[in-house]
Amino acid sequence: xxxxxxxxxxCVGCRVCEVxxxxxxxxxxxDIVKAFKKQNPRPLPRILVEENRPISxxxxxxxxxxxxxxxxxxxxxxxxxxxxxxxxxxESRCVGCWTCILACPYGAISRNEQGKKVASKCDLCxxxxxxxxxxxxxxxxxxxxxxx
Amino acid sequence: xxxxxxxxxxxxxxxRNRCIDCQVCVRQCANEAHSFDAxxxxxxxxxxxxxxxxRCVVMCPTHALSIRRFPLEFRExxxxxxxxxxxxxxxxxxxxxxxxxxxxxKPYPIYWDHMLLNASQVTNPSIDPLREPMELKTFIGRKPExxxxxxxxxxxxxxxxxxxxxxxxxxxxSFGSISLNAHKSLARASQQEGTFxxxxxxxxxxxxxxxxxxxxxxxxxxxxxxxxxxxxxxxAIEIKIGQGAKxxxxxHLPGEKVNWEVSETRMIPEGTDAISPAPHHDIxxxxxxxxxxxxxxxxxxxxxxxxxxxxxxHNVAAIASGIAxxxxxxxxxxxxxxxxxxxxxxxxxxxxxxxxxxxxxxxTRLRDEGIRGLVxxxxxxxxxxxxxxxxxxxxxxxxxYIGTAALISLGCHMCQKCNTGKCNWGxxxxxxxxxKRLNPEIGAERAANLIRAWKHEIKEMLGGMGINALExxxxxxxxxxxxxxxxxxxxxxxxxxxxx
Numbered sequence: 001x002x003x004x005x006x007x008x009x010x011c012v013g014c015r016v017c018e019v020x021x022x023x024x025x026x027x028x029x030x031d032i033v034k035a036f037k038k039q040n041p042r043p044l045p046r047i048l049v050e051e052n053r054p055i056s057x058x059x060x061x062x063x064x065x066x067x068x069x070x071x072x073x074x075x076x077x078x079x080x081x082x083x084x085x086x087x088x089x090x091e092s093r094c095v096g097c098w099t100c101i102l103a104c105p106y107g108a109i110s111r112n113e114q115g116k117k118v119a120s121k122c123d124l125c126x127x128x129x130x131x132x133x134x135x136x137x138x139x140x141x142x143x144x145x146x147x148x
Numbered sequence: 149x150x151x152x153x154x155x156x157x158x159x160x161x162x163x164r165n166r167c168i169d170c171q172v173c174v175r176q177c178a179n180e181a182h183s184f185d186a187x188x189x190x191x192x193x194x195x196x197x198x199x200x201x202x203r204c205v206v207m208c209p210t211h212a213l214s215i216r217r218f219p220l221e222f223r224e225x226x227x228x229x230x231x232x233x234x235x236x237x238x239x240x241x242x243x244x245x246x247x248x249x250x251x252x253x254k255p256y257p258i259y260w261d262h263m264l265l266n267a268s269q270v271t272n273p274s275i276d277p278l279r280e281p282m283e284l285k286t287f288i289g290r291k292p293e294x295x296x297x298x299x300x301x302x303x304x305x306x307x308x309x310x311x312x313x314x315x316x317x318x319x320x321x322s323f324g325s326i327s328l329n330a331h332k333s334l335a336r337a338s339q340q341e342g343t344f345x346x347x348x349x350x351x352x353x354x355x356x357x358x359x360x361x362x363x364x365x366x367x368x369x370x371x372x373x374x375x376x377x378x379x380x381x382x383x384a385i386e387i388k389i390g391q392g393a394k395x396x397x398x399x400h401l402p403g404e405k406v407n408w409e410v411s412e413t414r415m416i417p418e419g420t421d422a423i424s425p426a427p428h429h430d431i432x433x434x435x436x437x438x439x440x441x442x443x444x445x446x447x448x449x450x451x452x453x454x455x456x457x458x459x460x461x462h463n464v465a466a467i468a469s470g471i472a473x474x475x476x477x478x479x480x481x482x483x484x485x486x487x488x489x490x491x492x493x494x495x496x497x498x499x500x501x502x503x504x505x506x507x508x509x510x511x512t513r514l515r516d517e518g519i520r521g522l523v524x525x526x527x528x529x530x531x532x533x534x535x536x537x538x539x540x541x542x543x544x545x546x547x548x549y550i551g552t553a554a555l556i557s558l559g560c561h562m563c564q565k566c567n568t569g570k571c572n573w574g575x576x577x578x579x580x581x582x583x584k585r586l587n588p589e590i591g592a593e594r595a596a597n598l599i600r601a602w603k604h605e606i607k608e609m610l611g612g613m614g615i616n617a618l619e620x621x622x623x624x625x626x627x628x629x630x631x632x633x634x635x636x637x638x639x640x641x642x643x644x645x646x647x648x
Contacts (some may be wrong), residue, residue: 010587012176019170019209032210036168054580134396138589 001085002147004047004124004132006057008143011049013056017134017143018045020129022126024133041114046122047134058134058143060122061108063087069121072103078119086124094118153237153244156195156218160204166212167191173204173213178582180571200240201563213473235493238309246493249566249576249608251485251529251552252498259504259637260536263543266627268614275616277607279463283617286312286547288384289453289477291521307477308453310364310384312547313342314603315618316537318595319482319549320366320388320457322350324410324422324488325403325566326555327583331573335359340592341599346549349373349388349399349424351413354402356382366457367444369398370424372414375446384453384478385444386436389428392486392529395459395500400490405569405578422476438474445475453477455526460484460506461499465513471523472514478524480549481506486529487552489576490567503529504543508641511623520623534605543641544623557598558591573590 019032025043026035032055036042043105047060067087070078077093078100080086089100089109096117112120126130135145160181169191172181181197182204184190198215203212222230235246246502268274274281289309296304318334331353333346339362346364350374356363365382367374379385401410401422411418431437437456443456455478456471458464464481471479483503488496507527514520527545531537531553540548556562559573566576574585606618617619629646630638638645 009299010584012585013581014175014207015170016172016207016209019168019172033166033168036170104189137209140585140588141590 001063003062003063004122004135005144006059007142007144008055008057010057010140011056012140012142013049013051013053013142014139015049016137017047018049019080020133020137021045021047021122029033044110044112044114044120046110046120048108058138059106059108060134061087061104061124062106063124064098064105064123068103068105069100069109069119072099074099084126086126087121088123088126089119089121091116091118096099149241152241154196154234155220156198157199158198158200159216159218160193161199161216162191162193163212166210168210168212170209171430172207172209176203176207178572178573178577178579180385197322199563199565200561201565201572202561204218221402231343238495238628247491247567248489248496248564249488249490250562250564251487252497252563256485256502258530259502259633260530260532262631262633263504263539263628263639263641264631265535265538265542265609265613266629267612270272272614274614275611276613277604280611280616282607283619284314284606284611286315286618288312288455288524288526288546290523290646293521298376305388308384308451309477310344310580311342311452314599314606315541315545315547316531316599316602317343317344317364317526317547317549319551320346320364320386321489321551321555322348322366322401323353323413324350324405324578326498326576327571327574327578327586328353328355328409329583329586329588329591330555330558331356332588333586333595334554335362336588336592337595337599338362343599343605344383346386347373350410350422351415352378352381352400353409353413364455366380367440368424368426369426370422372416372422372424375415379444379447379551382452384455385448385476386457386480387428387440387444387476388438388457389431390457390459390461390482391488392459392482392484392500392503393488394491394495395461395484396426397495398426399493402569407578408576410578434470434474437471437476441475445512455524457478457482459486459499460501462501462505464506465509468510468511468523468525469517469519472519473522476523478526478546479510480526480528481510482549483507483527486621487555488566500513503540505637505640507540508543508625508643509543515544515623530531531542532604535609538606538609539601539628541618541621542624542627543643544625546622553598554595557594558586559594585594 023035026039028034075093079089109121135143178541179197200215224230287309290307314351338345349368360381363382366386368388403419403421413622455481456476458485484500524546527540528549531548625642627645630648
C-alpha cells in the first residue's frame with residue numbers, strides 16, 4: 001500500500017506538515033486561519049516532527065501490515081481496512097483506554113483529551129480522497145506518498 | 149559601547165489577523181528575528197535582526213508576514229546617503245573592513261539596458277523556432293587554423309573542446325562558499341541540460357566525480373583540492389587569476405565553514421581558515437602563466453581545454469591578448485558586477501570595469517591581432533536574463549557564465565548576507581540545519597528549468613533576427629544598436645547608435 005515516507009535529509013523542521021494536518025482534520029479544510037482561530041478545541045496534529053537538530057523528520061502512523069494497535073484495542077474502534085490497508089480509529093467507539101498507545105511500536109498515536117478521550121492518529125487523509133495534506137504541503141519534498 | 153548607533157534596516161510586518169502563531173517563522177529564521185513568547189502565547193519579531201531574506205515570508209502558511217524597508221528617514225543628502233552614514237557607524241563600532249556578499253549593487257550604468265537587438269522585417273525573413281531547426285550548439289576551446297579533409301573525411305586533429313547544448317554555464321562557486329546541495333543541484337542541472345558547472349577553487353566533492361563530464365575544475369591561488377585525480381575528473385580546467393567582485397585580492401573561507409566534508413574536499417585540516425593569496429605566487433608574468441597552463445595540460449595529457457579567468461580591469465584587452473598567446477584555450481572575463489560569497493565592500497563596489505565594455509574591447513583586440521580563433525571567450529557577471537545572453541554573444545562572447553541568476557533559481561533572495569554563513573535558503577552556508585533546506589532534486593529541476601526557459605527565449609530572439617544558428621550571431625555587432633550612450637561608449641562597444 002502507499003504510505004507516507006520521510007526523507008530525513010531534507011526535512012527542515014518547519015512543521016508546516018503539522019499545520020496542514022490540523023487544517024485537514026478541522027471543519028475548515030480550505031481555510032488555515034479559520035481552522036486555527038475559529039475551531040475550538042483545535043484539532044491535534046496527527047503527524048509530529050521529531051527533532052534532534054540537525055536531524056528532524058515527520059512521523060506518523062506507519063499503517064503496519066500486522067498493526068499491533070488493532071489487536072490491542074479493547075473496543076474494536078481501531079481497525080485496519082482490509083482493502084485499503086489504512087488503519088483508522090473510529091472515534092465514536094474509542095473509550096480512550098490508551099492501550100493502542102502502549103502497543104504502538106512507533107509512538108505514532110497520541111492522546112486527545114480535548115473532549116471525549118480518544119486516540120488521535122493519522123488516517124492518511126482518507127476522507128479527503130487525495131494525497132495526504134502533509135505530503136502535499138511539505139515545502140522541501142521531504143515527505144513522499146508512495147508504494148515501496 | 150552600550151549604545152549601538154545602527155538602526156534596523158527592515159521592518160517585519162505581521163498581520164495579526166492572519167498569524168496563527170504556528171512558529172514556522174521562528175523555526176526558519178537563522179538570524180533569530182522571530183521568537184515565541186510563551187507567556188503571551190504569541191510569536192514576536194525583532195526588526196533589527198531581519199536581513200530581508202524573505203524565508204519566513206515564503207514559508208508562512210497563512211502569508212501573514214511581509215518585510216519592508218525600515219521607514220526611518222535619515223537626515224541624508226545627495227552626498228551623505230543613509231547607507232553611507234550607516235557604514236561609518238559600523239566601522240566606528242568595529243574598526244574593521246566592511247564585508248559583504250553578492251555583486252556590486254551600486255547604480256552604475258548597465259550597458260545591457262542601453263543596447264537593443266535587431267529583428268527582420270520585409271527584406272529578410274524571420275524564422276519560427278517552433279517550425280524550423282535552430283542551432284545553439286557551442287564549442288569552447290581553441291579553433292583549428294584550417295580543416296583538412298582526405299577522401300571526404302576530416303583528418304585535422306581537433307584541439308580539446310567543451311561541447312555545450314546552450315551557451316550558458318554555471319559560474320565558479322566553491323564548495324565552502326556554497327553548500328554541497330547547491331553544488332549537487334548545479335551539477336545535475338548541467339548534466340540534464342548539456343552544459344557545465346564550475347567547482348570554484350574549493351575542490352570537487354567525492355560524490356560529484358560522477359558529474360565530471362559536465363564539470364570545469366578550477367585551479368586558483370590557494371590550490372585547494374587540486375591533485376591529479378581532480379584535474380583529470382573534469383571536462384576542462386580553469387585557472388582563476390581574478391574575480392570580478394574583488395579584483396586584485398584573494399579569498400578567505402573562515403575556519404568555521406571548514407567542516408570535515410569541506411576539509412576533505414579542499415584537502416586542508418578541519419576548522420582551519422582557507423586563505424587564497426591575492427596573486428598566484430608562481431605567476432608574475434605571461435611567461436609564468438604559460439608554464440602553469442602547460443603544466444596543467446601535461447598533467448591531463450593534452451586532453452582537456454585549459455582556460456584562464458580574469459577580472460575585467462583597465463587593461464583587460466592587452467591582458468587577454470597575453471593570455472591567448474600563453475596558450476589558454478578559453479578566457480573567462482568577469483565584470484565588476486560579478487557576485488561573490490564574500491568581499492570587502494569597497495573593493496566590490498569600486499574596483500573593475502563593466503563587463504560589456506571589457507568584453508567588446510577584448511573581442512576587438514583579439515580580432516585585430518588575428519588571434520581570436522586561438523581562444524573562446526566566456527563572459528561572466530550580471531547576466532540577468534536571456535536577452536543579456538544574446539547581447540553578450542553579439543558583442544563577441546562564445547558563451548556566458550551565470551552565478552547569481554543560478555543561485556536565485558535555487559531560492560536565493562539576494563539579501564547579500566552570504567558572508568555571514570547564515571543563509572536561510574541553504575545555499576551560502578555549511579550549517580547542517582540550513583544546508584538541508586536546499587533539496588538538490590528540487591534545486592536541479594529549478595536550475596535546469598531556468599536554462600531551458602532561456603534556451604527557448606534565445607531561439608525566439610535569434611529567429612526574430614532571421615538567424616538560425618548561434619554561430620552566426622557571435623560577434624555580430626550589427627545586430628546591436630545603442631541608446632543613451634556617448635560616442636565613446638558606442639566606439640568601445642563597436643556598435644552603432646539606434647537610428648543609424
